[in-house]
Amino acid sequence: MSYIYESYDVVVVGAGHAGCEAALASARLSLKTILFTISMDSVAMMPCNPNIGGTSKGHLVREIDALGGEMGVNIDKTYIQSKMLNVSKGPAVHSLRAQADKQEYSKSMRNVLENTPNLILKQAEVTEILAQDRKITGVKTYSGAIYPCKAVILCTGTYLNARCIYGETVNATGPNGLKAANYLTDSLKSLGIEMYRFKTGTPARIDSRSIDFSKMEEQFGDETVVPFSFTTNPEDIKKEQISCWLTYTNENTHEIIRANIGRSPLFSGDIKGTGPRYCPSIEDKVVKFADKDRHQVFIEPEGLYTNEMYIAGMSSSLPEDVQYQMYRSVPGLENAQIVRNAYAIEYDCINPLQLKASLEFKVIDGLFSGGQFNGSSGYEEAAAQGLIAGINAAMKVLNKEPLIIDRSEAYIGVLIDDLVTKETHEPYRMMTSRAEYRLLLRQDNADIRLTKKGYEVGLISEERYQKLIQKEDEINSEMIRLENTVVGANKEVQELLQQNQSSLLNTATTLAELIRRPELTYEMLEKIDIKRRKLSADIIEQVNINIKYDGYIKRQLRQVDQFKKLENKIIPEELDYMAVPSLRIEARQKLIKFKPLSIGQASRISGVSPADVSVLLIYLTQYNYQKSKEKV
Amino acid sequence: MTTDTIAAIATGLSNAGIGIVRISGDDAFSIIDSIYKPKSGNKILSKENSHTLHYGYIVEEGQMIDEVMVAIMKAPRTYTRENTIEINCHGGIVVVRKVLETVLKHGARIAEPGEFTKRAFLNGRIDLSQAEAVCDIIHAKNELMLKNSLNQLRGTVLELIKDLRMRILRDIAYIEAALDDPEHISLEGFDKELSEHVQEESAVIDQLLTESRNGKIIKEGIKTVIVGKPNAGKSSLLNSLVGDERAIVTDIAGTTRDTLEETINLNGIILNIIDTAGIRDTKDVIEKIGVEKALKNAMDADLIIYVLDSSTNLDENDEVILNLVQNKKTILLLNKSDLEQQISYEDILKKTSHKVISISIKENTGLKELEKAIKEMFFEGELSFNEDIYITNERQRESFMSALESLKLVNGSIDAGMPEDFYSIDLMNAYESLGKVIGENIEDDLVNMIFKEFCMGK
The missing domain is CATH 2.40.30.260 (Elongation Factor Tu (Ef-tu); domain 3)
Incomplete structure (x- = not known):
């Protein structure tokens, strides 16, 4: 017997790392949210490695934090060892990794969830997604209870039709012997969603x-x-x-x-x-x-x-x-x-090409998803998607524009763009090499890159935002000061240079020029920088990196400009690809299927050639010109 | 849309006659004002009426560069619908280039191929139907264009660039792989190796740059194929167009057994002229190869010049050729008008819809008409031109230079002991710059490439 239970704005299915971020984001944006888990004892469970972060994943965690997510705060509370990796390399590849106390991590997250207003946790297996006219209406649990809602976020991790295997031994369970979810896949298939089957593993x-x-x-x-x-x-x-x-x-x-x-x-x-x-x-x-x-x-x-x-x-x-x-x-x-x-x-997961960059399904209004269900692997990748899916489900219910982060802004942008644009047939793992503009996407400046976005969405408090503004001001004024402070070839300066095996000055130069020397840093120049104010370590770090790698940063910014040119050529949603002359059939099919947001995204779809992109560009220029004429 | 000001040489690379530098964009007038000096008085061109012509000098830092006529055209009644200036220079190609350089120095940017036409399109000067026609040819033409632009780079050069890119990419991939999997891939000592690679690569690009400076790399124009029966005067035509005895001319039919190729400049229009073996049914094996090659050449010609010997009667070989050229842009030449005529001008008009010109290569009559006909076809847009030689050259040079610059930066990073992950920024830039040279980079560039189809200097 099914019956109708209470209505919610947002339903989150699964309380792993994606589900927790999704539910918290939604509830913190004041939406009535319910989070389903197969077991209350497996909330934010770490069924594989006992650490958070690592190469490129550490970047994700800091970005999650900068946007107002929970993972960073939670690992800070529960870490038992912390390490900055790759410190012998450039700042772009420095990456934080912390060992977690697994139970504390899970308990601490559960505690936050349980004490977040607008958020309810519920132990139940969701077996059916309800939709009408390709629009979400609710979910149904194994017991037959129907929860009407406006948006659903699927974060089922590795539980769908899960099988655990070693040698000839097969268990039809989820990770750690937990119950698998064996009904939802059928419901999704009946909604026309294409499923993949992936595997992953864990050591003893x-x-x-x-x-x-x-x-x-x-x-x-x-x-x-x-x-x-x-x-x-x-x-x-x-x-x-x-x-x-x-x-x-x-x-x-x-x-x-x-x-x-x-x-x-x-x-x-x-x-x-x-x-x-x-x-x-x-x-x-x-x-x-x-x-x-x-x-x-x-x-x-x-x-x-x-x-x-x-x-x-x-x-x-x-x-x-x-x-x-x-x-x-x-x-x-x-x-x-x-x-x-x-x-x-x-386990079962989806072909993520069915998603928009907002992580909403293209074909079902109000259905979002995140984490391993989207074909990724890793806690951090999951949490990042969960956060974005949670924000965008909320934006949807609130009738606002979705938050979309591009490849030049964050690893999160790279992660999601790769998932929804590039065809992958294996679990997607974040890697440093996937980020083209990584010198700009450092873990140390995630707040400067993203906190403003988190503030605009509503997850970052006014106080935190003001602090960031102040930090930016301090960084900028210190940089300007260093660029304009001239030091002469006097005895003190020469001594300091000699001490640090740096070549001596012939004529006066600026402090900034000295910082640019590979063997020198901001800190080393303290003695000859008489007017220096005491600044906090994070500000010094930004000043040092920005000045030291100035040339590289500028060149990378130029690459980003190039990238943005194509990214900013937006393809109108109503564009009829059948009306575009000269597109090859394969390209036309792919474009109709993926509905890329921009020319940039279209150019990354496999099967769409540069020639197709140019045809599209021409058509679009013409199309936009005609549209603007119609308006006049 | 960007409204920066662009400039290019609107005429081909010709050593004689007039060269035109065209400027289009918001700053066209401020640029001309800063470099134009009237013969006397203090005329300021931006204050003059639109669509007028002015005599004077181009002056840079007090030095006169050339004596010129400047046409000024104010927006919107211009080809691009932007302010447009045309500087007619007199001193030959070196001076024309110098004038262009001066214009560039004063704030204009070198135009991409076809950018004038692109602007005309963006500014609504060309209508949708024309643009759609462009769209239609992209796929057919794009492939061809790419092929052509690749062909320009002689095979070995293309291979060199491809190889360079592969080598750079391999180094990038290695660094990236090592960052992601430091356990299995070590960067120990890699900087030394990379430094050697970069130096080798720079040396190759340096060499390419020197060659491109000599203009060796690029050679492209309207593919013009001369066809006809044996001994109709094809080789003589080529020789008289080229002006030297390149093809062997005899009275014996079938002398040109292979194809000969020459580039000529017809008042700025570049023709790649290919002389072919006479088309006839033959048993001679070598001659047969020549005939087949001639037919193939004719098939993918932009323009066919069909030479007929008017002193002999039409036969089945002529029928074959007439059939062949039916759907191609063709000019028919009735040669040997000095001899007794067997085919009349009227006879041949009944057989073809193409333009027919009566000439005598021997007596040097009718050649002017031929040139005029080609020019008309060209300017009426019937003939399109693949490249603006000078601009392409300049663009490729720019790309080579920036690749070289990027490699230099990589070396600088290595010398400064920067961590390996910094190398990939400039390696990637070098890779992409080289990609531009061979058209393997998508960007707005591809759109420009489409427009460069229109015609030279536009």
């Missing part, structure tokens, strides 16, 4: 008491912790940090894997789903990098509450007996007790 967890850490290298956290959130005061989160450990596989390990590879469901054909190329299992690595005699293995604590250690770098779907042999061949793991087996998981 091993009891720390069975590990010999003396055979491993200790990996410490940073002494000075940089918080993820721009709102967190670093002083407030200082704590004693827990170490991780590094060890390596060896030829013996690889031999064991090779000898048993036929029993891997990936190679035997039992797994049909496509896995992530960039997050490979140890089997994949042994096959792909056959010439490498070892691979890194990081041993990471799952939390303070447990002895379980996560064996990063060795995800696998080999049978249990092989897993024992394999892990025990690694130095320090000779006596390893496996608490949880490694496994691969297969």
Whole structure:
């Protein structure tokens, strides 16, 4: 028996990292929101690695924070180790990563959700999406309850028709033995949504008491912790940090894997789903990098509450007996007790080309989605999409313009643009190389790039916004001061230069010019910069980077100008591609299917050639000219 | 739309006669005011009436560059519907270039190929039906255009550029891969390797630049094919157009067994003239190859000049040729008008709708008419021109230069010990600049390429 329950503005399906951000964004924008989860004990669960951030993913978290999302704040509260990666490289690739206490992370997020006004949590399985005339009307749960609503955000993660597999062992469950969701896929298919089947995997967890850490290298956290959130005061989160450990596989390990590879469901054909190329299992690595005699293995604590250690770098779907042999061949793991087996998981997700850049389905009004359901992988990728989907579902209900972030503005923009434009047939992972303009998209300036947008949407408070404005002013005036402060070739200056192995001055120069020297920094010049005011570390960082890399930044900005030219050529939604002469059939079909927002986006659709783009450009110029004439 | 001011040489690369520098855009008048000096008095062109012609000098830093006639045309009654200036220069191509450079120095930008026409289009001077016709030819023409612009770069040069781009891309990919997978891909010592690569690549581009300066790279014009039966006078026609004894001319039919190609400049219109073997049914194997080649050439010609020997009767070979040229832009020449006529002008008019001219190459009569006919076809838009040689040259030079500049910056970054991730910014710029040279870059550029189809200097 079905019956009608209470109405909501926004329904969020799934309380993983995408669902939590989506629900919080929607509720914080004052919309009556309900968040469904299959188990209240798995809210914001981290079923795979016990860390947040890392190369390029750290950027995503800081961007989420700059827009008013929760992930950064939550990891700041619950981290047990923090590290800035790639510090020997340029500032564009510095990336934050923090080890989390998994249970604390989950509990803390649940606490925030439960105490957010306008937000209700509900343990129930959503089995049906209700729509009329291709417009969302509500959802139905397994018990038959109907929740009428204006927008739905699907964040089902890896739960749809999930199967967990290692060797010949198959469990029809979601991650960690949690119940799979076996009905929603059919409902979506009946709405005409195209589904994919992907797979991903996780390594074993091993009891720390069975590990010999003396055979491993200790990996410490940073002494000075940089918080993820721009709102967190670093002083407030200082704590004693827990170490991780590094060890390596060896030829013996690889031999064991090779000898048993036929029993891997990936190679035997039992797994049909496509896995992530960039997050490979140890089997994949042994096959792909056959010439490498070892691979890194990081041993990471799952939390303070447990002895379980996560064996990063060795995800696998080999049978249990092989897993024992394999892990025990690694130095320090000779006596390893496996608490949880490694496994691969297969699940249903969508072809994300069905989405607009707002993450709303093109064909169903009011249906949004985010996270692994959209074909991505990773907590951070999920959270980023969840946030954008949550904001845009709210904007939709409020009858406002969606928030769309482009490739030149944020990794979030790159992530979403790639998902909805480029055809991918494997779980999408964020990577540094995917961002063309990464010198501008640094983790250190995410607030400057995005907080204004978060403010305009309504997720950033007036106070926080004013602080940002003030920060920008301070950065700018300090930069101007440095560009205009001249220092002569006097004794003090020459001494300082000599101390820092910098060539001596022949004539006077500006402080900014000195900062541009590779061997010098803003901080080093303190002695000869008499009028310097005391500034906070984050302002100094911006001033230093902006001046030091000025030339590169300018050149990258020019590349962005080029990009924007095509991006700003908007294709009117009503444009009839059938009326455009000379388009090739394939291009016409793709364009009709994808309805790109701009010429720029059209040019990134595979199957649309430069010649097609030019035809379109010509037609559009003509079309717009005619339109403007009609108006006059 | 941008309203910056553009300029280009509107005439072809000719060593003789008049060269025109055309300027279009908001600043056209302020630019001409700052470089034009009247013969006497202090005439200021922006104060003069539209559509008038003025005698004077182009002067730069007190130095006279050329004696000129300047046509001034004020918006909107101009081809582009913008302020337009045409400077008629007299001193040959070197001076014309110098005048252009002066104009550029005073704030104009070098026009992209076809940009004048593009502006005419954007400003509504050309109507929709014309533009749609453009759209229709894009796909047919675009491929061809691309091919043509690629052909301009002689095969080896094209391969060189492609290879350069591949090498740069490989280095970019390596850096990116190492950033994403530092465990498996090491950048240890890579800067040294990259520095060597960049130096090699720069040397190649330097070489290309030198060659393009000599004008070796680009050679393109209206593909004009001379066809006819053996001994109709095709080679003589080519020789008289070119002005030297390039083709072997004998009285023996079938002497031109292969094709000969020459570039001539007909008052600014560049013709790539191809002389072909006489078309006839033949058993001679080598001659047969020549005939087949002639037919193939004729098929993809922009313009066919069909030479008939009016002193002999029409036969089945003529029928074949008449059929061949039926749907092509063609001019028929009734040669040997000095001899006794077997075919009359009237006879041939009944057989074709093409223009027919009676000439005698030997007596040097009728050639002026031929030139006039070609010019008319060209200016009435019947013949289109693939490239403005000078502009293309300039554009490619600009792209080469900026690629070179970007590579220099990469080297600078390496020397300064910058982290590897900085290299890719300038490597990418170099890659894209080279892409522009061979037309593998989408940007607004492709649109401009379409418009460059119209005609030279417009």
